[in-house]
Amino acid sequence: MPDNDQYPAVLHYHDSTKHHLNRYARSPGYLDWANQPNPFRFFEASPKLRLPLMDHDSASSYARLYDKDKTQKRTIDLAAIAAFLELSMGLSAWKRYGESEWSLRMNPSSGNLHPTECTLLLPALDGRPACVAHYNPLLHCLEVRAELQARTTPPMRNPQGFGLILSSIYWREAWKYGERALRYCNLDVGHALGALRFSANLSGWGLRLHPEVGDKQLDQLLGFDRIEWPDTEEEQADCLCWVSDSKTDARAVSEWLHSLKTPQYPNAPNQLCAEHHPWPIIQDTARSTRSPGFAATRVSANQAADNADLVSELSAEQIIRSRRSAQAFDPQTSRIGLRYFRSILKQTLPNGAAPFDALPLGPDVHLALFVHEVEDMQPGMYMLVRNPDHLSALRTQLKLDFTWEPLGEDLPLYLLQAGDFRAQAERISCQQAIAGNSAFSLAMLARFEPLLRVAPWRYPRLYWEAGLIGQVLYLEAEAKGLRGTGIGCFFDDAMHELLGVKDHDWQDIYHFTVGAPVEDLRIQTKPAYHHLMAVPQNPEK
Numbered sequence: 001m002p003d004n005d006q007y008p009a010v011l012h013y014h015d016s017t018k019h020h021l022n023r024y025a026r027s028p029g030y031l032d033w034a035n036q037p038n039p040f041r042f043f044e045a046s047p048k049l050r051l052p053l054m055d056h057d058s059a060s061s062y063a064r065l066y067d068k069d070k071t072q073k074r075t076i077d078l079a080a081i082a083a084f085l086e087l088s089m090g091l092s093a094w095k096r097y098g099e100s101e102w103s104l105r106m107n108p109s110s111g112n113l114h115p116t117e118c119t120l121l122l123p124a125l126d127g128r129p130a131c132v133a134h135y136n137p138l139l140h141c142l143e144v145r146a147e148l149q150a151r152t153t154p155p156m157r158n159p160q161g162f163g164l165i166l167s168s169i170y171w172r173e174a175w176k177y178g179e180r181a182l183r184y185c186n187l188d189v190g191h192a193l194g195a196l197r198f199s200a201n202l203s204g205w206g207l208r209l210h211p212e213v214g215d216k217q218l219d220q221l222l223g224f225d226r227i228e229w230p231d232t233e234e235e236q237a238d239c240l241c242w243v244s245d246s247k248t249d250a251r252a253v254s255e256w257l258h259s260l261k262t263p264q265y266p267n268a269p270n271q272l273c274a275e276h277h278p279w280p281i282i283q284d285t286a287r288s289t290r291s292p293g294f295a296a297t298r299v300s301a302n303q304a305a306d307n308a309d310l311v312s313e314l315s316a317e318q319i320i321r322s323r324r325s326a327q328a329f330d331p332q333t334s335r336i337g338l339r340y341f342r343s344i345l346k347q348t349l350p351n352g353a354a355p356f357d358a359l360p361l362g363p364d365v366h367l368a369l370f371v372h373e374v375e376d377m378q379p380g381m382y383m384l385v386r387n388p389d390h391l392s393a394l395r396t397q398l399k400l401d402f403t404w405e406p407l408g409e410d411l412p413l414y415l416l417q418a419g420d421f422r423a424q425a426e427r428i429s430c431q432q433a434i435a436g437n438s439a440f441s442l443a444m445l446a447r448f449e450p451l452l453r454v455a456p457w458r459y460p461r462l463y464w465e466a467g468l469i470g471q472v473l474y475l476e477a478e479a480k481g482l483r484g485t486g487i488g489c490f491f492d493d494a495m496h497e498l499l500g501v502k503d504h505d506w507q508d509i510y511h512f513t514v515g516a517p518v519e520d521l522r523i524q525t526k527p528a529y530h531h532l533m534a535v536p537q538n539p540e541k
Ligand SMILES: Cc1cc2nc3c(=O)[nH]c(=O)nc-3n(C[C@H](O)[C@H](O)[C@H](O)COP(=O)(O)O)c2cc1C
Pocket: 104, 105, 107, 108, 109, 110, 111, 112, 184, 187, 188, 191, 323, 324, 325, 326, 327, 432, 434, 485, 486, 487, 488, 489
């Protein structure tokens, strides 16, 4: 079926998973705790490669999150890959309240349900053959699923670096959120991409999506098309990234992948829970948005990278490790200086450098901001236009009485309407106080129908871009002594009404909020890998 025939299915999914002021999108409406899917994927029978935990942080400066060129390139070996994974997809802490205990990770996830899995395509390294290995963040180990073998003799040399495939288990999110879960899974992919891109920078490595390989090929490569999944537990490949310490030749990556035999996987993944509830629209939409493979386009840079003024009391690693979602904000102290506010916004702009250099498309997402408490700034609604090519469409398609008053030359930031939007921000974000008690909150407005009518497979990719922006905001908030929270629950059309969006040219796809957190002192914290410290580690198991 030609691509654009899938657009109605995408539109149907998007519209029917909107939350409305009088009705939420379809979900179970209760939590079946006995059948909560395991947040950890195991390939129990696969050989394990234990990865070393970092014994100290390198105390890299905060600016190095964005700037790999100032970092000494680390040789790609298992110890370096271990540090890269620990600081991106690894555990960050354990939390305990009463009888409940749960882990947190470096990458955030809607509902802490973690649908995103990570698999590496490793070349021969440290005397081990090339292999496909699943990263298990609970054990901080690689589960070696299969060796990678060449079809050709002599085998083609792999390009410098290694491959990394993200995949999603929709059921983990659908268990709680029902049909809207696919959106959350894709936002989580964006956050994971951001976490990985930042972590790669700390080793002086680049990380870029390699979109030339279609999703079906990725499923084949991972054997997902040959696994008999328990009901609804199906896992789907999202994207392949290439991680390297030198410039990557995309053609060489594609040729090397084509030169490989389809791996045979002897071991099955674990079953995540006993009983399932189908949400067929999720699988149907995921099928309608599979990428056929496409060539990366040059991502237009809004302005050149300039990280000279980035300062924080925390090192890059401290920022990554301490990142958390705020549960509540103190409205009395949730205030931010103008310089910091502008600096945060600047980091969300694509500038040809990390983290947005990971994406092969865009930018297609803009920030509609509710400024509540920014020093020397009028409270009100503002727009950060992340792609200058969209400015005139935004001006003519949103409310015509918006002022569009520009706020300085160094940022494409415009005042739309002055006023106190605390109550509206809170109401639109599913009545969540965190959207109104903060210093500022925002909605991410995506170019929608004009893109998706031609290429419906870009639907998940809009969410990846939004998740990546969200990851920048999380780390930026932390660096500036504040805290952020991603907000997936919002009343879509109520936000559209506020902006004057009348059709599908633009759609709100994610919210975020930043302020001064109120800590819940009843919750206890334990170190991320305390459970591994107790057991002597055999590196071969
Ligand atoms: C895509 C996404 C949507 C989220 N939506 C909400 C939300 O609507 N309300 C909320 O309080 N937290 C929300 N969160 C925060 C998650 O609950 C949080 O990331 C998770 O509990 C893990 O905690 P951590 O971020 O501190 O590691 C969201 C996070 C993500 C990544």
